[in-house]
Amino acid sequence: MLKPVATDIEALRILDERLRWLSAWTIHHANHLRENADGLKVGGHQASCASMSAIMAALYFHALGPNDRVAVKPHAGPLLHAIHYLLGSQSRDALENFRGFGGAQSYPSRTKDKIPVDFSTGSVGLGVAITLFASLVQDYLTAHGWMEEADRGRFVALIGDAELDEGNIYEAIIEGAKHDVRNLWWIIDYNRQSLDATSTDRMFERFDEIFQSCGWRVVELRYGKKLTAVLTEHPTLKGWFETLSNAELSALHYQGGAAWRGRLDKEFGRDAAQFLAEYDDDALEALFTDLGGHCMETLVEAFDDAQDDVPTLFIAWTIKGFGLPFAGHKDNHAGLMNPTQLAVLRTAMNVREGEEWEKLEGVGDNARPGVEALIERSRVARNKRSRAFGSISIPAIPAPTGAEQSTQAAFGRILLDLSKAGGELADRIVTTSPDVTVSTNLGAWVNQRGLFRRGEIADVFARERIASAQKWGANNNGQHIELGIAESNLFLMLAAAGLSGDLFFRRLFPIGTLYDPFIARGLDALNYACYQDARFLLVATPSGITLGPEGGAHQSINPPLIALGQPGLRHYEPAYADELAAMMQEAFRLIDDPEGESSYLRLSTRSIAQVERADDSWRKGALAGAYWLREPGEQAEAAIVAMGAVMPEALAAWEELSADLPGLGLLAVTSPDLLHRGWTAAQASRWKGHREESHVEQLLSRLSRTAGLVTLADAAPASLSWLGGVLGQRVAPLGVERFGQTGSLADLYAAYRLDGAAITEAAAEILLQNGH
Ligand SMILES: Cc1ncc(C[n+]2csc(CCOP(=O)(O)OP(=O)(O)O)c2C)c(N)n1
Ligand SMILES: [Mg+2]
Numbered sequence: 048m049l050k051p052v053a054t055d056i057e058a059l060r061i062l063d064e065r066l067r068w069l070s071a072w073t074i075h076h077a078n079h080l081r082e083n084a085d086g087l088k089v090g091g092h093q094a095s096c097a098s099m100s101a102i103m104a105a106l107y108f109h110a111l112g113p114n115d116r117v118a119v120k121p122h123a124g125p126l127l128h129a130i131h132y133l134l135g136s137q138s139r140d141a142l143e144n145f146r147g148f149g150g151a152q153s154y155p156s157r158t159k160d161k162i163p164v165d166f167s168t169g170s171v172g173l174g175v176a177i178t179l180f181a182s183l184v185q186d187y188l189t190a191h192g193w194m195e196e197a198d199r200g201r202f203v204a205l206i207g208d209a210e211l212d213e214g215n216i217y218e219a220i221i222e223g224a225k226h227d228v229r230n231l232w233w234i235i236d237y238n239r240q241s242l243d244a245t246s247t248d249r250m251f252e253r254f255d256e257i258f259q260s261c262g263w264r265v266v267e268l269r270y271g272k273k274l275t276a277v278l279t280e281h282p283t284l285k286g287w288f289e290t291l292s293n294a295e296l297s298a299l300h301y302q303g304g305a306a307w308r309g310r311l312d313k314e315f316g317r318d319a320a321q322f323l324a325e326y327d328d329d330a331l332e333a334l335f336t337d338l339g340g341h342c343m344e345t346l347v348e349a350f351d352d353a354q355d356d357v358p359t360l361f362i363a364w365t366i367k368g369f370g371l372p373f374a375g376h377k378d379n380h381a382g383l384m385n386p387t388q389l390a391v392l393r394t395a396m397n398v399r400e401g402e403e404w405e406k407l408e409g410v411g412d413n414a415r416p417g418v419e420a421l422i423e424r425s426r427v428a429r430n431k432r433s434r435a436f437g438s439i440s441i442p443a444i445p446a447p448t449g450a451e452q453s454t455q456a457a458f459g460r461i462l463l464d465l466s467k468a469g470g471e472l473a474d475r476i477v478t479t480s481p482d483v484t485v486s487t488n489l490g491a492w493v494n495q496r497g498l499f500r501r502g503e504i505a506d507v508f509a510r511e512r513i514a515s516a517q518k519w520g521a522n523n524n525g526q527h528i529e530l531g532i533a534e535s536n537l538f539l540m541l542a543a544a545g546l547s548g549d550l551f552f553r554r555l556f557p558i559g560t561l562y563d564p565f566i567a568r569g570l571d572a573l574n575y576a577c578y579q580d581a582r583f584l585l586v587a588t589p590s591g592i593t594l595g596p597e598g599g600a601h602q603s604i605n606p607p608l609i610a611l612g613q614p615g616l617r618h619y620e621p622a623y624a625d626e627l628a629a630m631m632q633e634a635f636r637l638i639d640d641p642e643g644e645s646s647y648l649r650l651s652t653r654s655i656a657q658v659e660r661a662d663d664s665w666r667k668g669a670l671a672g673a674y675w676l677r678e679p680g681e682q683a684e685a686a687i688v689a690m691g692a693v694m695p696e697a698l699a700a701w702e703e704l705s706a707d708l709p710g711l712g713l714l715a716v717t718s719p720d721l722l723h724r725g726w727t728a729a730q731a732s733r734w735k736g737h738r739e740e741s742h743v744e745q746l747l748s749r750l751s752r753t754a755g756l757v758t759l760a761d762a763a764p765a766s767l768s769w770l771g772g773v774l775g776q777r778v779a780p781l782g783v784e785r786f787g788q789t790g791s792l793a794d795l796y797a798a799y800r801l802d803g804a805a806i807t808e809a810a811a812e813i814l815l816q817n818g819h
Pocket of ligand 1: 092094095098121169170171207208209210236242367380
């Protein structure tokens with residue numbers, strides 16, 4: 048890490064003011080000046096920006112090195128744009144179009160903003176925690192010899208104080224402590240205000256303790272230099288000041304100098320007279336607003352003093368809306384200055400009317416060279432990085448052999464075979480799991496490739512020669528990152544490892560495993576990972592009521608619907624081991640392809656008889672979402688449509704019903720998600736005059752328009768019932784709509800109507816409806 052150079056505090060102060068102005072102006076312009084055709088409030092957060100302009104000026108124009116990566120609190124997005132505007136990497140057009148179509152995004156977005164954004168933010172708390180996992184990934188790459196010391200950086204999170212209520216932050220620091228995480232700066236904009244109001248008093252003391260107990264250094268930046276000096280000189284005043292509640296303090300900041308005077312007079316009477324005589328109201332206000340997070344000297348000093356790799360929490364006291372007319376007001380979160388207030392601010396900041404977008408407007412001739420030099424010297428990346436970081440060749444993945452297999456067992460076998468065969472892909476795979484490594488069948492892979500830790504951790508059981516199927520020693524070369532049971536951490540880990548190409552120019556192939564029902568536990572983090580186009584393979588197993596005796600708490604129902612609605616994540620649900628092998632190969636290709644996406648495999652522990660294949664023709668269809676496992680007759684009047692682990696029931700029913708229903712087809716669905724996407728994409732392209740037919744349309748048009756479809760899935764029936772909408776065919780949907788319970792497969796399939804009898808009844812009903 049590079050040492051910061053000595054810097055001109057006055058120039059940084061000017062940049063702080065420029066950022067405060069430009070962010071306020073960008074938001075004002077979008078709300079009050081830009082044409083607004085639909086009358087919707089455009090919005091933006093002038094107060095949240097003003098609160099941390101000094102912190103961001105000190106970082107971007109002083110402390111950050113070229114390899115450092117920052118997650119900016121969502122509501123400070125306009126400040127980040129203003130910084131890049133000053134750096135020359137953001138256009139005025141984009142600022143003028145803030146929150147408009149194609150303009151600067153409301154909240155920093157890796158994928159949509161044109162400036163380099165290291166981490167997207169928006170859902171509070173997640174942007175904070177991902178920096179910790181990114182730091183872990185950096186350590187992983189360094190340990191594996193894929194990153195030079197000189198290319199390493201620090202991970203910075205700029206945090207709103209209310210974000211600290213998000214539990215995912217604490218899950219992350221607990222995990223970080225286990226992995227001895229380092230090179231983190233988390234900087235809290237401690238304005239003691241959330242969205243609704245002022246926040247609960249004295250919480251910073253709690254945060255101190257929590258972070259310290261996880262190995263963090265906590266640096267409190269409570270007062271600026273001026274206020275520190277005065278309070279040191281007047282201990283009684285300090286004592287009183289520190290008893291003020293967050294609400295009282297905020298109210299005084301809002302009311303200003305005269306209110307401070309009145310309050311001090313009331314509190315101390317004649318004892319305060321001499322002190323008060325030294326300050327006019329403006330000076331009094333300036334004194335009491337001199338908090339650590341607004342004092343450039345304090346910030347620069349604190350950052351310069353924290354140059355080691357100890358994870359550090361800075362609690363920087365600030366005022367929400369600092370320098371704006373609604374500073375400190377509890378309702379200011381979404382507050383916007385009106386044109387009159389804006390004009391007052393413009394005058395106060397020496398900005399001439401008509402010159403509002405001028406980068407250094409209002410900066411005097413004497414100061415200008417120093418400010419320009421600082422901007423020039425800033426070491427942060429100005430350009431968005433290319434996503435071309437070299438592709439690797441993905442080998443063909445053969446299917447594991449065996450007449451009876453479960454997809455979960457096949458998954459473990461495929462990884463083991465990959466590991467044994469070796470090669471670039473195997474070396475770049477990193478697996479991770481929230482305490483379900485063994486039960487999701489990663490065990491054999493981990494035995495081969497080892498656990499990752501920066502220091503050596505002995506496998507005591509192996510050393511003591513205690514028999515165990517599982518090696519559990521860790522070192523620098525390991526390729527499995529062990530996580531505690533916190534699914535949110537799993538998805539943040541996958542997000543960070545899935546961005547390793549973007550962040551560190553070295554693509555990893557992250558695979559995360561968990562039980563299918565617990566996807567819901569980390570859902571927002573999963574969405575967050577996809578939102579910023581992180582690439583990974585998620586393997587969820589076991590799934591569905593097919594889990595049998597484990598019971599309803601572990602039997603997943605709705606993840607296929609979740610996947611159907613989740614952009615950036617491709618759902619595959621194989622029935623057979625050869626399908627799984629093809630899907631894993633495809634998932635690795637998609638991780639590597641700049642136009643690709645992440646994949647989600649929903650697997651099962653049910654061992655089923657594998658099908659005989661005459662040739663490879665199924666493969667293309669399986670990767671596209673479905674194929675005919677039993678071809679239908681020409682314009683057949685019925686088909687069974689089934690997905691995943693219940694395929695044996697579908698096949699048996701097909702055998703039984705075929706005698707009465709000649710031409711009955713059996714469609715094996717491997718991805719409702721892909722079928723649906725293909726369907727809507729083909730429709731949209733037809734509106735543009737192309738004559739495209741989607742895969743699902745081609746498949747279903749083999750049947751009669753009046754055909755009946757019996758759909759079957761160990762999941763919410765809506766996963767497949769929509770297929771009736773494609774060509775208007777009738778559907779009898781079978782699936783799981785109630786919570787599961789314990790039982791044998793036969794019991795459960797009968798009770799939840801996934802068995803042959805249910806298929807027969809459903810077929811009879813739908814065919815009767817058709818008038819047969
Ligand atoms: C997960 C999530 N829940 C709720 C919100 C809505 N929200 C946006 S900002 C905010 C409070 C912000 O307060 P703080 O973090 O202190 O930021 P400040 O604006 O005070 O700097 C809330 C509740 C959100 N963005 N994300
Ligand atoms: Mg706040």
